[in-house]
Amino acid sequence: GYQLASEAYNFALLPLSMNSNISDTQRNDLQTKIDIIIAEKGKTYTLERLREFSEDVLSFYQHQIRDHCKSSNDSMKAFLETSNFADESDAIFAALPDSVTVRNYIPLHQELHQLTLRLMSKGFSAKEMEEPATTEWNQAFAKP
Numbered sequence: 001g002y003q004l005a006s007e008a009y010n011f012a013l014l015p016l017s018m019n020s021n022i023s024d025t026q027r028n029d030l031q032t033k034i035d036i037i038i039a040e041k042g043k044t045y046t047l048e049r050l051r052e053f054s055e056d057v058l059s060f061y062q063h064q065i066r067d068h069c070k071s072s073n074d075s076m077k078a079f080l081e082t083s084n085f086a087d088e089s090d091a092i093f094a095a096l097p098d099s100v101t102v103r104n105y106i107p108l109h110q111e112l113h114q115l116t117l118r119l120m121s122k123g124f125s126a127k128e129m130e131e132p133a134t135t136e137w138n139q140a141f142a143k144p
Helices: 005-010 024-041 043-059 062-069 076-082 091-095 102-121 126-130 135-142
Strands: none
Touching: 024 043, 024 091, 024 102, 043 062, 043 091, 043 102, 062 076, 062 102, 076 091, 076 102
């Protein structure tokens, strides 16, 4: 897919070996699993987990992933789990397709960012609309 200039800047110093495209099948599989998390846990929970995984796992361990992908094309999940960087208790880690590899680092990071932006740009989910609204929200919504 296409990338925004700001996204390209974030990854400009990374080797090309970390920029292998993810397939449409992998992308659809990830999106489907994220949709399940949204349906089960809600939008706020999912946004927080996406942020945590992107920052606390992918960004934090970027150097280790970079070093590993120089000589390997291991599954991202297998690498993160065997290195004790993440496990199935992390909802986003669990949603990763097994076929995504360490060499898909940049496209994976970008896809998670795009999923976050799409989720933030959508209104409230049906589940969240059922939750009681705060007085502040009601007042702000009612103002002309």
